[in-house]
Amino acid sequence: MTFIFSGSDGIYTGTSINIKPIHTENCVIQIKSTLKTAGWLVMGSGDGNGAFATSSIFGTSASDQLTTTGTGTVAGTFKAGSMTNGRSWFVLQQTASSGSWCMQNLGQVVGSGVLGSTSWRIKYSSRGFLMSTSTTSRTPSTIMAVSGIIDEMVLIGAGTDASPTAGTCFSSDAITFANCVADDSAPFGWYYAGIHSSSNRCETAILYDPLAVTGSGEVDPYAIFCRDEANGGTDAWFRILDNAGTTGPRAFIGPLTPYQRSNSQCCAMRYSTTETNEAPPTIPAGLGTNPFTGFEDIFPIVWAVDTRAFALNPIGTVAGTVAVGMLNGYKGVSTMSRWLANSKSYGDTITGSNLNLPAGATSRMILASSLANLAMPWSGTVVST
Amino acid sequence: MTFLFVATSSFITSSAANFVPVSGAVEGMFKFKELLKTAGWVVTASSDGVVSFSTSSDIITTYTGVLVSGTAITGSLGNKSAWFVMASPSNPSGNGTDRQFWSFQRDSTNNGTNFETWRIKYSADMFDNLTASLTSSPGPPNGATVSQSIMLGGGTDAAPTFAVGFRTSGNMRWNSAANNASPYEWYTICTEFTAYQPVTMIMHDAMLTGSWPDSGTFPTQFDQSPYCTMVSYFAAATDATVNLQSSTLGPFTWFRKGTNFVAQGSGILRLQGLKYMGTNAGNTTLTNAIWPSSGTTIQSRPGLNSEALLPIPYGRRVALLGAATGYKGLSNMMKYPAAPRTNGSTYNGVMTSTGSKDGIKFGLLVFPWNGQSYLY
Secondary structure, eight states: OOOOOOSSSSEEEESSSSOOOSSSSHHHHHHHHHHHHTOOEEEEEEEESEEEOOOOOOOOOOOOOOOOOOSSSSSTTTTTTBTTBBBBBBEOOOOOOEEEEEEOOOOOTTTHHEEEEHHEEEEEEEOOOEEGGGSSSOOEEOOOEEETEESOOOEEOOOOOSSSOOOOOSSTTOOOEEEEEEESTTOOEEEEEETTTTOOOOEEEEEEEEEEEEOOTTTTEEEEEEOOTTTOOGGGGGGGOOOOSSSEEEESOOSSSSOOOEEEEEEEEEOSSSSSSOSOOOOOTOSSSSSTTTSBBBEEEEEEOOHHHHSSSSSSTTTEEEEEEBEEEEEEEEEEEESSOOOTTTOOOEEEEOOOOTTTEEEEEEEOSSSHHHHHHHSSSSSOO | OOOEOOESSSEEEEEEEEEHHHHHHHHHHHHHHHHHHHHHHHEEEOOOOOSOSSSEEEEOOBOSSHHHSSSSSTTTTTTTTTTEEOOSSSSSSTTTTTEEEEEEEEOOTTTTTTTEEEEEEEEOOOOOOGOOSSOOOOOOOGGGGEEEEEESSOOOOSEOOOOOOOOOSOOOOOEEEESTTTOOOEEEEEEEESSSSEEEEEEEEEEEEESSOOSSGGGGGOSSOEEEEEEESSSSOOOGGGGGGGGTTEEEEEEOOOSSSHHEEHHHHHHHHOOOEEEESSSSEEEEEESSSOOOOOOOOOOSOOOOOEEEEEEEEEHHOOOOOOEEEEEEEEOOOOOOTTTOOOOOOSSTOOOSSOOETTTTTTEOSSSSOOOO
């Protein structure tokens, strides 16, 4: 596995970190290119207005129809193959476990396009999407849809594929430093951090964190997180601690069997000692600098579903049918995200630590100002602020 | 890696788990010794305390005999002051990690009595056999006591003192298990017959591969001793495993980073098994630790082979433990249970995804297990 920091899919070629895309659609095109370069396959895409291609053969990509951004020559109109078009969409799938991401631009209605969309619908499926249900302007449904147990989670926006509603994601044009980092082989972890250039706060955070040391039988060993704070008072990454609200990370828990699946709120756990449940907790930020090396100690993040999440939304039977709800308990240990022993500042990088850097990365970056104990693989370059 | 539960040696073939030792701790420890040998550990020195000793081999061939005569029997662990030293295979975790040593010595009072009273030492360096005698277990090389920890008992090797570490004969169920491959961890748990509390816990745990600095980018931080060890005993009907989380009674490790262990290491000192904290719904206020928990019901995972168990992180924090702080790694042998269950409850899918009753709960912890139902 090697982490990469650029994309080169023939549509976007260049760095995927430390840059301010001129429009939000360019940011999304950049993410798509980075993931394609890392090995993800475009299994389907539509420009919302005619262009449309899908593949239903696992491991074989479709032709990527979204090759550009921008509008037609008349302002507000669509442009062939443009990510700016209303209802344009694409699905990316990795071949290690078939996990798939689907992103759709809902900034405009079909036939229209305006640059700078911050209205999106983003969803994830552990098993992939049913491409035959899609059209040029309609995203595909999940493969498994049995009596209310569905193998997808809508992370941004809501509604249905036929009648989607948007949620806010990605910052306004040219004010965000876009950073997309991806592992180019299994298990294909990646993250995106959109950092507002004036506040240095992460507005948009997306995480696809592969997990190790999972419980036996886990078939989708990933923590999934997508959050936009629209430059509000909270750093988007801070929400990875949310164990019971609706803003936190998620994970599928359970096998791919009808009625036995849970799309659960899955938070990043902190560690403590037994004598006191101190604040801040021992990990992160309670251990200090390693006295023998002078370096930071870093720690793998443990992901779990708190009992409170389960209490708020338990899995159970509703009118004789098993309803979607939370399964609680332990999920796994992060292979990409790390806690720090000391709080740092956003944009700081560390090169020396107790655990090895993943291949391709030459440092770790602290990417949240209000959760300054979170570090991700980084290229070693200075973080643009 | 395979955890063994049956000792098979030239001295004995016997289960080392799920049995009541009629001859008490000398029987249990003898089978434990043979189990570790079966798993690859080596007896580097031993003494029957009365007749002979060796600085190269295992001369303790039995635990019986003294019960009949009350006098010393050649080669019996039942003799007063009998001792043995166990060493792990060289490079037990590979990659240049240090060999591990344990020393176990019987009470020095009488032959055939006080079977529950012992002196136990651990070293992440070595024991110097040149300092050993018939009644004195070997000490650390060059007198560097920083490299060893007296886990039970006290005094010196020349004038040892002993402490109770086990229930008396017939009053405990004995359970020993040992991994026969790297990193060669093992445990001994003895439960009493009241609520089956694990009143004795002796363990040699290793860090999970990938969770400790083992090589590569920062070799100066290489941890040569990725292990965690503990001896815990309660005379009352109290769970001895709780000491895993104690900063004052917790497990020991050589908490060092780097290749120059004298200059950069801490010597052997305590660390803790850490537990997990949650937040409130607004994610701004920390709540009490939630795992492991004594009162929370966790729904089992439908369709999965067993409920998911949590990894145990080891670390030392600033507030309680002084300057030598930091992260050690994740336990390779034990897990936290996700829900309260009774002692002796078994789990599926712990060692392998298809394993049946291959995990067992004692106190706070889940250990590898042999597929049996626990006998109560």
